[in-house]
Amino acid sequence: MPKVTSVTPGTFCWAELCSSDWAVAKPFYTQLFSWQFDDQPIGEDCYYTLLKKQQDDIAAMYQMMPEQVEANVSSHWLAYIAVESVDTKAAEAQKLGAHIIHGPHDVPGAGRMVMMSDPGGALVALWQAKEHSGSQRALEFNVPYWHELTTRDVKASSAFYTQLLGWQAEQHPMGDITYTLFNINGQPVAGLMPVTDEWGKDTPAHWMIYLAVENCDAMVENTPHLGGQVCVPATDIEGIGRFAVLTDPSGAVFSVMESTSGDIDKASF
Template sequence: MRVNQYIQGLPCWVELASHDALAGKQFYAELFGWRTQDMPIPDGIYTMFGLTPDSASDGEGQDDIGAAYQMPKEMSDQGVPTTWLVYFAVDSVDETVEKVKAEGGSLSMGPCDVGTAGRMAMFSDPEGARFAVWQAGEHIGARRQGEHGTLCWVELATRDPASAKMFYPNVLHWTSHAGDMPEFEYTEWLVGDKPMGGMLQMNEEWGEVPPHWMLYFAVDNCDEAAAKAKQLGGEICVPPTDIAKVGRFAVINDPQGGFFSIITLNLQQSASHLA
């Protein structure tokens, strides 16, 4: 469905920093059926991902859902992995910068204007999980959701959920409540009364994996999409697995090592989470 605006705190954009952006965009285009559009930027190429324009599209960029770019060599040389980054909509980037600093997070880039498209900044939370914020100008962010290949959920993996429950509500105005996961403790993040993300606690089984945000993309059939990802050179980290009352998901590493999840939501969850 079409999206015309995002309110404070909602995930609004996703961005892939890849060790091989050319191979990466080919992988995702084939996996999700995304179209790609390369745009020149001072440091190289910024590739816009989008869905096939629908009947409601009224111009260029009206079906954008995310983007990718080549990770700078100095970052890859430092061992930074191919990474997906989520952007959250904010009313004021500059006010959010001050809130992040006050709550113990750190600013890693910005704040800066992106032409007339909007204003952005990137951060790490107190545990090091990276995220970004976007103050819309002419570009609100992703223009489609609730369809195959679109972002449908974001999930924080953290070793200190109590700290996160203070940091993110104070920075992004979220609320939280306990999720319906009988096997383990799970927190849902809400914007208003809308669940849009979650949080789980990392235990010793996670080893040295750093705290991070996991992105979930909706797919029509989880098993078929996972098999296709493997065929395209991806690695299946968690095979297709049912989540009671939610749907069926899998965790995948793309050929460059970028991790993400896919999920086929049941009809009830699709309606409640994406409406």
């Protein structure tokens, strides 16, 4: 797969882990996914760690602020969506019911961003690329692969993203629920599923990041040995692949997907 140097507006371009314990989360991910890393100082004993596959940037992580740890903020992955103008989209998002948490502001030597919560409460970021477009690998093993919104208000969440980003919503019945596939010009960019009773009343709306893997079962087996936990064991999705939901040692939840759709470049492991 050629190196990614630009991204289409409206598509996910970057993933970033805010960890309550960066020191234990970093070896977990680098060992589980065979990633390299580059610790870039951003303060006293504080680093913005670029996670790399064969020296190409594919995601990042950092230690959350002490006041966040004291406030019991959970470790979490934050997904970024590419846009042409962060300022324009941030203003539009507010009018559509989003809450701006941080920004818009420049990230020196990289681009411009804003972090917000959508009308359903899910955290998401918008990214206007300058020197850094985002993940430099796509549709390969051990890189971000899919993003899925879980929400309690499907109608409101669907309306927000279709209006803000021009996504087209396509409904697919899946057993007792209806899965929403978001497309751009007929190409899938993300998914949406409702929170069901089995999730529990305290499950917040959230964007789940999926990483493509060669062997889902091997990831499930290795996770506890590296200090993580298995939330949902390896499970088949007909026509899609095999997935599992995992938790890193600092408490951040993410998923892995062994795709059977033939879209992964297996030559670029």
